[in-house]
Amino acid sequence: MSVLTERINQIIKPENLVYAKTPLLNDDAMHYCPGCSHGVVHRLIAEVIEEMGIQEQTIGVSPVGCAVFAYNYIDIDWAEAAHGRAPAVATGIKRVMPEKYVFSYQGDGDLAAIGTAETLHAINRGENIVMIFINNAIYGMTGGQMAPTTLIGQITATTPFGRNADLNGYPLKITELIAQLPGAAYVTRQSVQTPAAVRKAKKAIRKAFEIQAKKIGTAFVEVVSTCSSGWKLTPVASNKWMEDNMFPQYPLGDLKDSGRADADLYRIKG
Amino acid sequence: MGELRLMKGNEVIAEAAIRCGCDGYFGYPITPQSEIMETLMTLRPWEDSGMVVLQAESEIASIHMVYGAAGAGKRVMTSSSSPGISLMAEGISYMAGAELPCVIVNVQRGGPGLGTIQPSQADYNQATKGGGHGDYSLFVLAPASVQEMHDFVILGFEMAFKYRNPVMILADGVIGQLMEKVELIDHRPRWTNEQILEISGEWATYGKSQNRKKHIITSLEMDSNTMEQNNLRLQAKYERMKEVEVRYEAIECDDADYILVAFGSAARICQKTVQIARQKGVKVGLIRPITLFPFPEKIIAQYASKVKGFLSVEFNAGQMVNDIRLAVNGNTKVAYFGRMGGIVPTPDEVEIALHQRFKN
Numbered sequence: 001m002s003v004l005t006e007r008i009n010q011i012i013k014p015e016n017l018v019y020a021k022t023p024l025l026n027d028d029a030m031h032y033c034p035g036c037s038h039g040v041v042h043r044l045i046a047e048v049i050e051e052m053g054i055q056e057q058t059i060g061v062s063p064v065g066c067a068v069f070a071y072n073y074i075d076i077d078w079a080e081a082a083h084g085r086a087p088a089v090a091t092g093i094k095r096v097m098p099e100k101y102v103f104s105y106q107g108d109g110d111l112a113a114i115g116t117a118e119t120l121h122a123i124n125r126g127e128n129i130v131m132i133f134i135n136n137a138i139y140g141m142t143g144g145q146m147a148p149t150t151l152i153g154q155i156t157a158t159t160p161f162g163r164n165a166d167l168n169g170y171p172l173k174i175t176e177l178i179a180q181l182p183g184a185a186y187v188t189r190q191s192v193q194t195p196a197a198v199r200k201a202k203k204a205i206r207k208a209f210e211i212q213a214k215k216i217g218t219a220f221v222e223v224v225s226t227c228s229s230g231w232k233l234t235p236v237a238s239n240k241w242m243e244d245n246m247f248p249q250y251p252l253g254d255l256k257d258s259g260r261a262d263a264d265l266y267r268i269k270g
Numbered sequence: 271m272g273e274l275r276l277m278k279g280n281e282v283i284a285e286a287a288i289r290c291g292c293d294g295y296f297g298y299p300i301t302p303q304s305e306i307m308e309t310l311m312t313l314r315p316w317e318d319s320g321m322v323v324l325q326a327e328s329e330i331a332s333i334h335m336v337y338g339a340a341g342a343g344k345r346v347m348t349s350s351s352s353p354g355i356s357l358m359a360e361g362i363s364y365m366a367g368a369e370l371p372c373v374i375v376n377v378q379r380g381g382p383g384l385g386t387i388q389p390s391q392a393d394y395n396q397a398t399k400g401g402g403h404g405d406y407s408l409f410v411l412a413p414a415s416v417q418e419m420h421d422f423v424i425l426g427f428e429m430a431f432k433y434r435n436p437v438m439i440l441a442d443g444v445i446g447q448l449m450e451k452v453e454l455i456d457h458r459p460r461w462t463n464e465q466i467l468e469i470s471g472e473w474a475t476y477g478k479s480q481n482r483k484k485h486i487i488t489s490l491e492m493d494s495n496t497m498e499q500n501n502l503r504l505q506a507k508y509e510r511m512k513e514v515e516v517r518y519e520a521i522e523c524d525d526a527d528y529i530l531v532a533f534g535s536a537a538r539i540c541q542k543t544v545q546i547a548r549q550k551g552v553k554v555g556l557i558r559p560i561t562l563f564p565f566p567e568k569i570i571a572q573y574a575s576k577v578k579g580f581l582s583v584e585f586n587a588g589q590m591v592n593d594i595r596l597a598v599n600g601n602t603k604v605a606y607f608g609r610m611g612g613i614v615p616t617p618d619e620v621e622i623a624l625h626q627r628f629k630n
């Protein structure tokens with residue numbers, strides 16, 4: 001036993017335990033950068049699945065993006081989708097197994113650029129799935145290029161002089177768009193940079209999974225996130241940058257919580 | 271004897287899917303195959319067998335819905351025509367990489383681009399050489415009758431699960447729109463959860479129980495050695511198909527001096543050409559590849575030493591002719607005749623082409 005483990009075991013005594021790692025998260029070191037939001041959100045999803053006792057009924061759909069390997073960490077069945085297609089893959093799974101819990105997990109490039117059509121149409125159909133959206137305003141995986149959610153003036157590998165609306169258009173507030181869709185049951189925007197925020201985000205994720213059981217439409221949880229590597233900031237500075245720059249553009253809170261719309265509102269007269 | 275009906279090729283695809291216990295169809299409208307989804311929507315199989323039928327927002331979404339549902343161990347399919355199949359190419363590659371079973375129907379139209387809604391066979395290379403990125407092959411069936419449209423849905427699902435590989439039914443606008451008599455199989459129930467466990471329990475994502483490892487549907491592998499092994503496994507699978515799954519029809523080849531090679535509706539025309547030529551005293555035969563992958567290269571190689579030449583007859587600029595040349599390996603003459611742009615040649619045109627190509 002190494003000196004370090006010995007020291008740790010002296011500290012970790014049952015009477016000192018305030019928190020236990022859910023068995024649904026394995027012990028592998030995550031590949032995420034220090035300060036990245038992905039790992040925290042993975043943990044919350046794993047905890048919710050464990051607490052609801054739905055491990056055997058849940059299928060996750062991982063994206064192409066930094067979270068492509070989400071399937072390595074949470075101990076459930078997974079399908080790894082092509083870039084942007086997670087909502088279609090989730091639709092396929094859910095439609096042939098309507099009694100299961102199905103969730104997709106996507107970044108902003110995946111969900112709001114290449115996969116915009118799949119995102120909007122899955123929600124417009126009111127697919128009874130949960131969609132988790134990690135908005136870090138950048139393409140983390142491919143080395144920090146502009147994302148649809150990149151802010152005006154934000155420097156990325158493909159906007160080296162800052163995002164310019166004339167050249168690149170505007171940050172896409174896709175969650176606001178989604179809240180307009182009749183198929184959406186629950187649309188919320190959260191963050192995970194403080195313990196209080198983490199607790200709120202977990203509640204929202206739990207609620208999203210509970211809504212899935214009610215079959216009242218799509219439950220959509222955006223998590224405004226950090227990408228310390230892409231932003232080229234320390235983890236602490238990333239949190240501050242997010243609070244100062246992201247939150248004013250992507251304000252936290254619920255955008256919709258009414259279940260999917262009554263179809264009669266859209267019916268022909270005869 | 272099963273129920274006999276007069277049906278359109280496209281309609282029978284829908285009917286056969288329902289009858290063989292298919293779990294789901296995901297598609298997007300495009301001429302000349304929209305009747306497939308229209309028929310399914312009219313028959314409403316979800317009320318009887320529980321089969322899902324969903325009109326997706328695009329062919330891209332369709333194939334990825336198929337990916338998800340196939341990953342769950344279900345028997346699912348999609349259909350489209352040429353431009354739509356191009357859109358699906360990435361998803362088909364993912365399915366081949368993740369080794370997922372499914373049936374994809376391509377009722378071909380003329381290209382390139384938006385091309386024409388008239389029939390064509392110009393997607394031969396796309397279908398048989400992959401079509402998407404990476405080293406992979408589909409199991410490709412070429413129906414030449416409405417009956418085969420029916421039979422190949424059933425055979426397609428069988429092959430898809432036998433090899434855990436996407437199967438393509440490469441039809442064309444003629445067969446899709448043709449009305450013929452067809453014998454239908456009796457209704458079979460969809461697989462139960464217990465059957466799915468037995469057949470695909472080792473890999474499908476139906477929810478992880480405590481007593482097994484999680485199942486992951488993916489084509490991704492970061493370790494080059496493992497990825498090479500994955501590729502070798504796929505290649506070995508395609509070799510097995512080549513050994514045991516080749517299907518073809520040889521018509522009047524035994525005494526033939528010339529052999530026409532044609533698939534799908536081109537083969538129907540060539541059958542008539544064989545008669546016309548034989549009436550004129552020219553001994554002509556026909557080889558009709560039924561599986562385009564695996565290609566019937568052995569039978570072509572066998573006849574290469576006996577005949578004066580092969581004529582590949584295709585509704586394209588000459589695609590299958592290259593596979594014939596490979597099989598013949600220089601042992602006899604190989605020529606091509608075809609029409610493009612949605613033009614279907616007459617049997618006489620083929621006969622004249624045969625005469626011209628081999629007159630010396």
Ligand SMILES: Cc1ncc(C[n+]2csc(CCOP(=O)(O)OP(=O)(O)O)c2C)c(N)n1
Nearest residue numbers: 064065066083107108109110138139140141
């Ligand atoms: C069809 C296709 N196009 C492009 C890529 C390259 N690619 C991989 S991940 C990615 C962007 C990921 O960004 P995001 O979805 O925001 O996820 P993050 O890494 O930031 O979590 C891109 C462009 C790909 N894999 N497939």
Ligand code: SF4
Nearest residue numbers: 033036066140227228
């Ligand atoms: S690049 Fe960004 S999103 Fe990707 S792991 Fe690192 S911090 Fe997270």
Ligand SMILES: [Mg+2]
Nearest residue numbers: 107108138140
């Ligand atoms: Mg991102």
